[in-house]
Amino acid sequence: GESVGLHLPTLSVQEGDNSIINCAYSNSASDYFIWYKQESGKGPQFIIDIRSNMDKRQGQRVTVLLNKTVKHLSLQIAATQPGDSAVYFCAERGYNFNKFYFGSGTKLNVKP
Amino acid sequence: KAGVTQTPRYLIKTRGQQVTLSCSPISGHRSVSWYQQTPGQGLQFLFEYFSETQRNKGNFPGRFSGRQFSNSRSEMNVSTLELGDSALYLCASSLYAGGNQPQHFGDGTRLSIL
Numbered sequence: 001g002e003s004v005g006l007h008l009p010t011l012s013v014q015e016g017d018n019s020i021i022n023c024a025y026s027n028s029a030s031d032y033f034i035w036y037k038q039e040s041g042k043g044p045q046f047i048i049d050i051r052s053n054m055d056k057r058q059g060q061r062v063t064v065l066l067n068k069t070v071k072h073l074s075l076q077i078a079a080t081q082p083g084d085s086a087v088y089f090c091a092e093r094g095y096n097f098n099k100f101y102f103g104s105g106t107k108l109n110v111k112p
Numbered sequence: 113k114a115g116v117t118q119t120p121r122y123l124i125k126t127r128g129q130q131v132t133l134s135c136s137p138i139s140g141h142r143s144v145s146w147y148q149q150t151p152g153q154g155l156q157f158l159f160e161y162f163s164e165t166q167r168n169k170g171n172f173p174g175r176f177s178g179r180q181f182s183n184s185r186s187e188m189n190v191s192t193l194e195l196g197d198s199a200l201y202l203c204a205s206s207l208y209a210g211g212n213q214p215q216h217f218g219d220g221t222r223l224s225i226l
Contacts, residue, residue, distance in 0.1 A: 032212040043116070043202050043217035044155075051212055089155065098168040098210050099145070102155040 012109040019077040021106045023090035028071065030092040034100070035064060035075045039086045047075070047088075077108075085110045114139065116205050116218035124224045130191040133221045137184050137205030143167075144186040145215060146178060149200040158201075161186055162209035190223075198225045 013019045025033075031052035036044035048059045050066050050073075057064050063076040073090050087107050091100040117136040125131050137144050146158040157170040161180035178188040184205075190197055200222050204215035 034214050036217075041219070043118075043204075043219045046214045046216055049212075049214050093212070099157045099160060099170070100215065101157075104154045 009104070010107045010109065012111060013080050015080060015082060015110055015112050017080055019075075019080045019084070019108060019110075021075045021077075021088050021108065023073040023075075023103050025071050025073065025090075025092045025101075027092065027094060027101075028068075029094040032093045033064070033066060033073050034091045034093075035062075035073075036089045036091065036102075037084075037086045038089065038105070044089060080108075080110050082110050082112060084108060116203055116216055118201075118203050118218035118221050120221060121219065122222045122224075124226060125193050126226050127193055127195060129193050130189060131193060131223065132187055132189045133201055133203075133223075135186045135188075135203030135205075135218060137186070137203075138216055141205035141207055141216075142184050143206045143209040143215075144180055144184065145204045145206075146186070146188050147202040147204065148172070149202055149220070150198075155202070158188065160209060167209045193225050195225050197223065199223060 034049045035047040037047050038044045048062050048064050050057045050064045055066050061078045065074045087105040089105045090103045093100045119134045143162040145160040148156045159166055159178050160168045164180045175191045180186045200220045202217050202220045204217045206213050206215045
């Protein structure tokens with residue numbers, strides 16, 4: 001079946017540095033991807049999405065890159081802040097399947 | 113605009129009991145999905161409802177069921193509770209079912225089975 005995985009379960013960065021969180025997906029039919037942020041005691045919060053007809057999309061301090069050739073998704077966070085500390089999930093969805101598949105998550109620790 | 117609201121936030125039950133969880137989607141959203149989140153299994157899809165109809169179902173036993181009302185609010189029910197049902201149950205809403213649009217999550221119901 002489809003699977004979405006993350007290369008690094010835990011990532012520690014210094015405040016002010018840039019963070020890169022990676023995600024691999026296995027279904028080449030997936031055409032829509034989302035990054036979520038989940039803080040302790042809360043539900044996942046939508047960060048940014050990207051469709052398969054794009055390879056890059058930027059938001060406020062965040063950039064998502066999509067490499068369909070190697071089925072890889074990344075989330076870049078600029079000038080990481082302590083408030084960015086959370087677990088980050090990627091999710092994929094394809095036109096021929098009606099649900100999202102979530103990765104296992106990467107915990108981002110921001111050191112002051 | 114209010115977000116997705118889930119009630120109750122915390123629940124403690126014993127084995128064999130049943131439980132009903134409630135979800136109110138974002139105003140105007142007609143699709144509601146339910147997920148189970150555990151440390152070991154991550155986020156697992158339970159089911160999705162749209163226009164009061166179940167559109168998709170995950171790989172969970174029949175003890176897990178749900179429904180959606182005409183105002184798009186949804187409930188999920190778990191019968192004959194087992195210890196392994198202890199988890200965070202998350203509800204997510206979107207404008208419609210399928211398509212390239214994000215789901216927005218509530219903060220979940222933390223269910224503990226004793």
